[in-house]
Amino acid sequence: MPLALCLLPDWTVSSPFPPSHYVSSLEQPLRRICHSLHDIHNTTTTTTTSQLLLYLTPAAANMHIPSRATWSLVLSLISLGTVANAADSGTLEVDLLFPRNETYAPTEWIPFVFAFQNAKLAKYLAPTISYEGWNISAGANYSQGPGFSYSHNNLQWANWSSQDPYFVHHFHADLPEGIWRLDWEFWYFPCNEDWTDLTSVGDPILRNRTLHSITFTIKEGGQAVDLVAATADDKTCPKENAAAIKVTGKTRGVPPSEKMPDDTCVVVASPQPTPTPCQVKVDSVVAASMTASLRAQLCNSVNPPDDCPKDNAAQRLAVAGVACLAAAVGMFGFLA
Structure with a gap:
């Protein structure tokens, strides 16, 4: 369990608790805890959180710490900035499944559907998806705002392990005929690797986004809105309309003020992988579930x-x- 907290001159590079540039302001109490951690290093090479607490508790008891707040601060400093291989690694991909660059017949409700591949990797990225639609054939007035818009800004609370791919959707009603431009952006919030503790300059979380745009047409005589048929055709899923992120699996504790799941972020790597949106299909069960959720909302x-x-x-x-x-x-x- 790596720990960037104490600076003890006799720790070596091979130590499981590498030294940090951080110098504690807790003076004597934290110094004693640091020496306890040093003792741990001298006796074992693999230390769990439970073992760490067993070592720290006697040290804290001998310190006569006057308040629970000091102990809480020490524990928070132990986890803050700590890098650990505590998450899954791989490629997280976000795809716009529908609509696509096609012509659709007018319909009362049209779905806008996104899919997360390897969805469990999104847990510590707190992702959001937002989009706007502009009727460019009607001379869209940008000063008056888009014809429709929506933000999936509560995805950080999603149960990412419940299904894979993980589908995100929303319906919009009665879009008039015309050529529509859909602008969508995907935000994700990985660790800032240059941030190691509360004395670091900058924020512990990076704010990254990818921008994408497509056009689609609403016109009499166009194809019916059919998610199953649309995603079964591999020829209509351009890679330009997807985002892929390489998730390393390395996590880090962050301050609660960042509002990240479990006060944790994950490190991502460059370059970004090539997305594979054609792998995602919407079957009849998933399509029926989306329709049922719309009906339940309306009812x-x-x-x-x-x-x-x-x-x-x-x-x-x-x-x-x-x-x-x-x-x-x-x-x-x-x-x-």
Whole structure:
């Protein structure tokens, strides 16, 4: 377990706790802990977190540390900036699956679908996807904003191990006929390898993005919107409309203020690999699941379609009743 915390002159390059330029400001308490870590190095070459705590606890007990805050700070410094091979490695790829550079018939709802290949590698990158659509044949006025837009900005909480590829989608309604330009960007947040501890200059997290753009057409006589058929045709998945990232598997602890999953980031490497978007297919089960999620969202809305199940209406009334009751209780509590 590498540790960039203490500077002990007799540690060698082969030590599992390499020296750092960091000089502690905790003075005597941290110095004693550092000597305990030095003892660990002299007795073992492989140290787990549990073993580390067993060594540190007696040292801390003899320090007469006045508050829990000091101990918490020491533990946070131990993990902060520490590099470890604690994650999977490989190539993470993000592909725009739909729409593509094709002509589609007008439809009430059109899906915009992305896929993550090797999705588990996205866990410590806190990715986001956002896009905008412009009707360029109608003379899109950029000062008035796009015709539609959306941001998948909650992906850091996704269960990346639940499926692979991991599909991300959103539906947009009633796009008018015309030639549309879709601009999309993929943001990801890897470790800054130049940042080692709280005394380092700069941020512990890098903010990287890739930009992509395609055009598609909405026109009478175009092909029907069919995710299964669209992704079965390997000829319509250009590599230019995908992003690939080489994830090393090396992770590092970061301050909680960075709001990263488990307060952890992962290191990425250059150059970026060549993407392979044609490998992703949407089968009928996945397509049906996307349609079902749209229907569930519509049926739980304020103005649901007429063909929604009656239990949805009852559920909405129950939710509204609970909200009214909560408001009334809050009002009476305030008056009391």
